[in-house]
Amino acid sequence: xxxxxxxxxxxxxxxxxxxxxxxxxxxxxxxx
Amino acid sequence: xxxxxxxxxxxxxxxxxxxxxxxxxxxxxxxxxxxxxxxxxxxxxxxxxxxxxxxxxxxxxxxxxxxxxxxxxxxxxxxxxxxxxxxxxxxxxxxxxxxxxxxxxxxxxxxxxxxxxxxxxxxxxxxxxxxxxxxxxxxxxxxxxxxxxxxxxxxxxxxxxxxxxxxxxxxxxxxxxxxxxxxxxxxxxxxxxxxxxxxxxxxxxxxxxxxxxxxxxxxxxxxxxxxxxxxxxxxxxxxxxxxxxxxxxxxxxxxxxxxxxxxxxxxxxxxxxxxxxxxxxxxxxxxxxxxxxxxxxxxxxxxxxxxxxxxxxxxxxxxxxxxxxxxxxxxxxxxxxxxxxxxxxxxxxxxxxxxxxxxxxxxxxxxxxxxxxxxxxxxxxxxxxxxxxxxxxxxxxxxxxxxxxxxxxxxxxxxxxxxxxxxxxxxxxxxxxxxxxxxxxxxxxxxxxxxxxxxxxxxxxxxxxxxxxxxxxxxxxxxxxxxxxxxxxxxxxxxxxxxxxxxxxxxxxxxxxxxxxxxxxxxxxxxxxxxxxxxxxxxxxxxxxxxxxxxxxxxxxxxxxxxxxxxxxxxxxxxxxxxxxxxxxxxxxxxxxxxxxxxxxxxxxxxxxxxxxxxxxxxxxxxxxxxxxxxxxxxxxxxxxxxxxxxxxxxxxxxxxxxxxxxxxxxxxxxxxxxxxxxxxxxxxxxxxxxxxxxxxxxxxxxxxxxxxxxxxxxxxxxxxxxxxxxxxxxxxxxxxxxxxxxxxxxxxxxxxxxxxxxxxxxxxxxxxxxxxxxxxxxxxxxxxxxxxxxxxxxxxxxxxxxxxx
Numbered sequence: 001x002x003x004x005x006x007x008x009x010x011x012x013x014x015x016x017x018x019x020x021x022x023x024x025x026x027x028x029x030x031x032x
Numbered sequence: 033x034x035x036x037x038x039x040x041x042x043x044x045x046x047x048x049x050x051x052x053x054x055x056x057x058x059x060x061x062x063x064x065x066x067x068x069x070x071x072x073x074x075x076x077x078x079x080x081x082x083x084x085x086x087x088x089x090x091x092x093x094x095x096x097x098x099x100x101x102x103x104x105x106x107x108x109x110x111x112x113x114x115x116x117x118x119x120x121x122x123x124x125x126x127x128x129x130x131x132x133x134x135x136x137x138x139x140x141x142x143x144x145x146x147x148x149x150x151x152x153x154x155x156x157x158x159x160x161x162x163x164x165x166x167x168x169x170x171x172x173x174x175x176x177x178x179x180x181x182x183x184x185x186x187x188x189x190x191x192x193x194x195x196x197x198x199x200x201x202x203x204x205x206x207x208x209x210x211x212x213x214x215x216x217x218x219x220x221x222x223x224x225x226x227x228x229x230x231x232x233x234x235x236x237x238x239x240x241x242x243x244x245x246x247x248x249x250x251x252x253x254x255x256x257x258x259x260x261x262x263x264x265x266x267x268x269x270x271x272x273x274x275x276x277x278x279x280x281x282x283x284x285x286x287x288x289x290x291x292x293x294x295x296x297x298x299x300x301x302x303x304x305x306x307x308x309x310x311x312x313x314x315x316x317x318x319x320x321x322x323x324x325x326x327x328x329x330x331x332x333x334x335x336x337x338x339x340x341x342x343x344x345x346x347x348x349x350x351x352x353x354x355x356x357x358x359x360x361x362x363x364x365x366x367x368x369x370x371x372x373x374x375x376x377x378x379x380x381x382x383x384x385x386x387x388x389x390x391x392x393x394x395x396x397x398x399x400x401x402x403x404x405x406x407x408x409x410x411x412x413x414x415x416x417x418x419x420x421x422x423x424x425x426x427x428x429x430x431x432x433x434x435x436x437x438x439x440x441x442x443x444x445x446x447x448x449x450x451x452x453x454x455x456x457x458x459x460x461x462x463x464x465x466x467x468x469x470x471x472x473x474x475x476x477x478x479x480x481x482x483x484x485x486x487x488x489x490x491x492x493x494x495x496x497x498x499x500x501x502x503x504x505x506x507x508x509x510x511x512x513x514x515x516x517x518x519x520x521x522x523x524x525x526x527x528x529x530x531x532x533x534x535x536x537x538x539x540x541x542x543x544x545x546x547x548x549x550x551x552x553x554x555x556x557x558x559x560x561x562x563x564x565x566x567x568x569x570x571x572x573x574x575x576x577x578x579x580x581x582x583x584x585x586x587x588x589x590x591x592x593x594x595x596x597x598x599x600x601x602x603x604x605x606x607x608x609x610x611x612x613x614x615x616x617x618x619x620x621x622x623x624x625x626x627x628x629x630x631x632x633x634x635x636x637x638x639x640x641x642x643x644x645x646x647x648x649x650x651x652x653x654x655x656x657x658x659x660x661x662x663x664x665x666x667x668x669x670x671x672x673x674x675x676x677x678x679x680x681x682x683x684x685x686x687x688x689x690x691x692x693x694x695x696x697x698x699x700x701x702x703x704x705x706x707x708x709x710x711x712x713x714x715x716x717x718x719x720x721x722x723x724x725x726x727x728x729x730x731x732x733x734x735x736x737x738x739x740x741x742x743x744x745x746x747x748x749x750x751x752x753x754x755x756x757x758x759x760x761x762x763x764x765x766x767x768x769x770x771x772x773x774x775x776x777x778x779x780x781x782x783x784x785x786x787x788x789x790x791x792x793x794x795x796x797x798x799x800x801x802x803x804x805x806x807x808x809x810x811x812x813x814x815x816x817x818x819x820x821x822x823x824x825x826x827x828x829x830x831x832x833x834x835x836x837x838x
Contacts, residue, residue: 005445008455012441016434023430027234 047077050099052088054081055112055132056222061237061425061468062111065230069109073097084295084476085411086129088113110222110229123404126306133296140289143219147282150215154275157208159189160197161272205257208274212250220246220281236429238469244433245463246280249273249811252456268450273457273811280464280815287819291473294826297833298477301484302411305404308360308379313344316388333391337382345378345391346398352387356380361403362490362758406494406756407487411480415496417779418475424787425468432466432794439798454799457811461797465814466790469822474782477829482775485832490759491768498754502738502772504719508667508765509710511724511732512678512685513557515742515762516692517654519725521557523565524626525651529613532647533633541571543648547598547631549574549591554581558629561652562598582606584679584702586629597632597644601681602700604630607644614649622683625691626651660692663762670769673718677701677709677732706732723757723765740765763838770837778832782825789821 001009057063063083070079070088075096081088090102099115106113116125163186189196196204216224220242227243230236253272256263260270312323316334326344329335334350337343343356355367358380367383370376376389379400395401436459443455479496486493493499513519526540534543548566551559553576566573576589576596585606586599597607601618604611609632611618618628628651632644657663667674675696678685685699698709706722710732713720722729722736725743733739733753741753742760757764797814801807 001445008444009441012437015437019430019433019437023234023236024427 046093046095047091048094049089049091050102051116052090052099052103052106052113053116053128053132054086054088054106055136056226057081057083057086057111061230061235061429061472062226062239063472064422064426065233065235065237066106066109066111068235069105069233070102073102073105076102082413082476083472084298084480085408086132108229109233110226123306123309123401126302126404126408130303133292137289137292137296140285140292144282144285144289147215147219147278147285150211151275151279151282154208154211154278155185156189156193156196157204157211158272158275159186160199161201161204161208162186163197202257202260205253205260205272205274208272209254209257212253212274212277215278215281216246216250219285223281223284236433238429238467240429241432241463241466241468242280242284244436245460245811246277248456248463249277249280249460253277268453271453273460276460276811279812283812283815283819287823290819290823291469291826294823294830295477297830298480298484298826299411301487302404302407305360305379305400305407305487308342308400310342310344310379313391314338327395329391329394331391331394334388335391336386336388337376338386339382339384341382343376343378343380343382343389346393346400347376347378347389347391349374349376349387349389352385354385354387355383357383361399362760403487403492406492407483410483410493410495410498413479413495413497415475415479415500415779417500417776417783418496421471421475421783425471428466428468428471428790432463435794435798436460436462443799454808458797458799458808460811461809461814462794464811465793465797465809465818467786467793467818467821470786470789470825471783473822473825474786474829475779477826478775478779478782478832481829481832482771485835485837486755486768486771489764489767489771489837490757490761491764491771492756492758493768493772494754494756498738499772499775501719502721502755502769503776505672505721505738505769507673507675507713507718507720508769509675509677509706509713509720509722509732509736510694510762510765511706511722511729512676512680512688513654514725514760515723516660516676516688516694517656519557519654521561521627521652521654523561523650524653525621526648527614527617527621527651528648529646531613532645534647540648541569543631544569544650545571545573546591546594546596546633547629547650550576550579550587550589550596550598552576553579553589554587557654558627558652559587559598562629562650584705595634595644598629600627600629600679604632604646607632609644609646611646613646618649619683621649621651622681623687624653625656625684625687626653627680627684654688656688656691657762659761659763663766664693666763666766667769670766670773672769675709675713677706679703703729703731707735710735721765721769723762740768767837771832771835774835774837775832778828778835782828785828786821786825789817793817793821 054066057066063081066088067079067081070076070090075093076090077093078091079088088106092102103113103115162182223239223242227239230240253274256270256272263270309326311326313326313329314321314336315324315329316336321336329345335344335347349370349372351372353371356370356376357367358377361377361380377399439462440455440459443458444451447454479499482499483493510516526544528534528539528543544566548563548571551562552573574591576591579587579589581587582599582603586603588595588597597603597609601611611630621628628649630646630649632646634644664674674694675698676685676689676694677698679701680699682699685697689697701709706729710720710722720736721738721740722732723740723742724732725741733741738755739753740755740757742757755768757768797809799808
């Protein structure tokens, strides 16, 4: 895997984490 | 001051409920979002948003929040809302909703049509572009369907428009960019505005998926248009996906259009009811007859109806006779004979003679308005199974976005050629193929169609919950009087006790007169039969004094100075009156299905102080309904256990049960005993439906898992019961249960297929078939599949309109 590939994988994992945090965690906190 | 402060502190929170029409909601996620937003507003105690009725019912504290603020809160989520005029009737609300629906349909038709046309133009313009870069890297279009289509179009286009291939690729791409931006900004604008407002509220719905999917494809294409060299330098064709964006939007709009059209059909039963209301009435005022708008008819107006005309409002016939077709309200196909004193219902059709009648209930209190309101509330209610769909669609969109990101990363790393392009198309296809709408539509559309179908059969189902529960029933408890029998008992025999003070035919007449005098104050059907017979025989009834009614037993009082006790064996036993002298006669009559009503009176006609003694009995029989046996057969064929409950003694009950074909009978049950009996059956783990009249059996109907109130015509106003059988035909109970079972089957089918569609479609879009079959799904095909999935769910629900329930 090239450096770009690693970058995409890391960015992908970060994006998935952010999406789940934004819609499930932050969203629920705000709803409470 | 202290008192005032205390009073304020202990004052309960004010509660008001308002219904706000909401526009623009397309799926369960939209509805959940508006609902959550309203629930978050300070002062809101409860909020329930209905996707099919496009309304939000909000219970709030008017001291903390105003209706205007609630409307504002809905608008902030990206949906339309406005306050409905408070005095609006059920009719006006339905008409307003129809108008809004027609407007939405018209707009969708224009947008979908224009987008499809522009999609074709975009496809034609993109053909030379694809060919221009075909030599760079490998072909990026691995969707076999689209591959064939492009090959065919390329060949055809080369022959018809050869000059198109000579145009500079950059210019073509720029032209496509403009067309796509126009379609996105005009026809697809609401996808982006709603997605953005959802995002701001930490929510995501179908619009989010479409916005990200098409947005990503558009941005990628813009980069390829502006800087093609960047791609060419890396051996990647600078392919653009403008045509995909336009066609995705066009197909989704077409899907929305077909869905909206089908949804319109789901409420056709309600619309048909609203259309029953005539616009004018021929009213006689001050001796002058004139046609006046139905809204200006007042209570007490004398109205003239000619043969073939629709009866404008509810009322009572003053003069004339006719047969009235009430099928549109009760489902009863035979016209009903009407004479002076009979009630007529607004909206029904006068078939044979002309008559004059007095207007009684009007406007929102009329039978038709109440049915429309009941149906509207039922169609807008939520079935418990909806919660499953809500739970799934609540987490669905963020999960799909996560899958799309993972798809991008995996393709980018794993693809042997053109990784960025592959990654982009696969992740866009994932976003576009995922369809939360199909899951959101399964339950409400089925509830809507089933309640409409029920109404056409004369079965009013008061909501999704009742509909779902009726499908789980395994035991049906029938009340005897009015359900299995006609509910209009008649006196058949009068028997005098040899030990009593009365004798001969005069004695029989006197027994009937005295019993009827007592029963004038009672509302029991048996009492009514005795009074009716006495009145028909021209007997002069006395006015009872010191009247005492004993529920489920009988009544007693003084006629003149004579104490008269009328009732069943239990009543007599409680007063220590020996019924022995008539035991044989009572047994014989009971075996014939007749109910013996004992009559006891003071031993002497002179009112001497002796206690009452048995004087005779009056046998009353209630004929078994002609359809009862068939109804019981149908219930049994549905695998249901049928039980009959009655306050009558065992012999009478057994005779009636034999005629109707019922083998389980619980006799001698007091009204409160019916509740106990149902509770006992429920204790055995049975799911019980109680069929009885809405007034006397109200507690039992409430105790049962599903209460079915049976009545005819105007009586349907019965508030008790989850289901109202308007035809008064016990076969309707079997129809209601069958309809409910079919509805639940349809709902589960739709939910299952919607779920399977997503579970299968998403991996295919992500490229799961590529390693073995070399198959990739283009976003265009994904959008067509997505549009098709919601349409098929609504179409599946519409099948209930023709479901066999009889």
